[in-house]
Amino acid sequence: MELMSTxxxxxxxxxxxxxxRRLGLGPRQKIVYVVEDDGVRIKAAGKGLMSVAGALSGGKAFVGKEAERASYRAARAKRIK
Incomplete structure (x- = not known):
């Protein structure tokens, strides 16, 4: 397969x-260029920071920024009532 970009x-x-898709690349993920005699290979540099989020949290899953904000707003609204 040959693909082209400018x-x-x-x-x-x-x-x-x-x-x-083939490299499993997501937004802002780094890639590595491996320069060889006959060309260049591109590979994923590794998992992004989000893939290890929560690793030290004692088993709690990372919920994401929007879910965290929604939880905060709900708790704050409950305190105000």
């Missing part, structure tokens, strides 16, 4: 969707 004047490019 490099901008700032040296930026968009990683094609099929490549992102």
């Amino acid at each position: 490099v901008t004047s700032k040296g930026q490019t968009t990683v094609p969707l099929e490549v992102r």
Whole structure:
């Protein structure tokens, strides 16, 4: 499979969707360029920080920013009543 993208004047490019899917890349995740004699390989740099969120929380799952805010608002509304 060959895919193409364009490099901008700032040296930026968009990683094609099929490549992102195959590498399991998400937003803001780093990629590694492995330069070899006959070309360049691209691979995922590893999991992002969110993949380890909650690892030290004693078993509590990471709920996410929106859920945390909703919980805070509900608790605050309960105190005000």
